[in-house]
Amino acid sequence: MIIAYKIIAGDINLNISSPFIFDVNETLKSMTLIKHVFKIFSVATLLLTTSVVAGDFLVDTTIYDTPNDYVYGGASRYGIDKMDVQWADNGLITVDVYTNFVNYNARTYAGGEKIVFGDLLISTAGTSDFDYAFSLSEGRNDKYKNHHWYKTKTWNNEGKLIEVDSTTTSDQYHNGSDNIGHGDVITAGDAVADGNWSVDNYGEWTGVTDKLSFSFNVTGIDAFQDASQLAFSWAMSCANDIIHGVVNVDRPQTNSIPEPTTFLLVLLALGLMAKRRHKKINHFSA
Numbered sequence: 001m002i003i004a005y006k007i008i009a010g011d012i013n014l015n016i017s018s019p020f021i022f023d024v025n026e027t028l029k030s031m032t033l034i035k036h037v038f039k040i041f042s043v044a045t046l047l048l049t050t051s052v053v054a055g056d057f058l059v060d061t062t063i064y065d066t067p068n069d070y071v072y073g074g075a076s077r078y079g080i081d082k083m084d085v086q087w088a089d090n091g092l093i094t095v096d097v098y099t100n101f102v103n104y105n106a107r108t109y110a111g112g113e114k115i116v117f118g119d120l121l122i123s124t125a126g127t128s129d130f131d132y133a134f135s136l137s138e139g140r141n142d143k144y145k146n147h148h149w150y151k152t153k154t155w156n157n158e159g160k161l162i163e164v165d166s167t168t169t170s171d172q173y174h175n176g177s178d179n180i181g182h183g184d185v186i187t188a189g190d191a192v193a194d195g196n197w198s199v200d201n202y203g204e205w206t207g208v209t210d211k212l213s214f215s216f217n218v219t220g221i222d223a224f225q226d227a228s229q230l231a232f233s234w235a236m237s238c239a240n241d242i243i244h245g246v247v248n249v250d251r252p253q254t255n256s257i258p259e260p261t262t263f264l265l266v267l268l269a270l271g272l273m274a275k276r277r278h279k280k281i282n283h284f285s286a
């Protein structure tokens, strides 16, 4: 009597030429194979879990401003090009604003007030109803001129993520001056997290637009954790140019990880197969 059967992936054929002869080595091989299958499943599950979590961004988007949409003073002084928004899986949100205004911060006046960087306004509802803001708690009135032609000069400052109580418009801030744009530019409210902001002024010969970068961590802040869209708006205090836009929040797709029940069923099936094989083998050797 010849009994031949394949084990799972077909790597090993157990050929038993007689019901009364039974190869111990082959049995050990089959048990080893089952162990390997278990290992492969464990590793595969780990890899799937890792690929979903590590290095993913909930938001990784660029908002482009409309070209030449500044209202007064010229694009070379007030123009804003774009805003890069990233929300990493460690909770850190970074917003980079590219604007020519870096050279002109705190250098010119409107309505008797210096024209300076505004706060970054945020809506966790994805609307123009701003409920959070990144507030510049220091450095707003500093100058950020880079006198080098091709080297980058960088400044680092502290800021705070605040829950917005009120906003100041460009009109209010500059005492109703005629030659300014319109928009909410400065915020007031209670701090919910510390953060940082930096200024990169690229040398003129690099041809790169200067950058403001805001960063803050929103871990544990429900309004952000529940948000499906975020809206951002930024302008210098005179709002001669404003950039705003809405970004979608992509939550990790947890259903690409094997369901615990599916995984248990696979383990159970493998266990049963091993048990049945063991029984058969015992029967043959009896």
Ligand SMILES: [Ca+2]
Pocket: 065, 066, 067, 068, 069, 070, 079, 080, 081, 241, 242
């Ligand atoms: Ca613009």
Ligand SMILES: [Ca+2]
Pocket: 103, 146, 201, 202, 203, 204, 208, 209, 210
């Ligand atoms: Ca520059």
Ligand SMILES: [Ca+2]
Pocket: 065, 066, 069, 070, 080, 241, 242, 243, 244
């Ligand atoms: Ca604009």
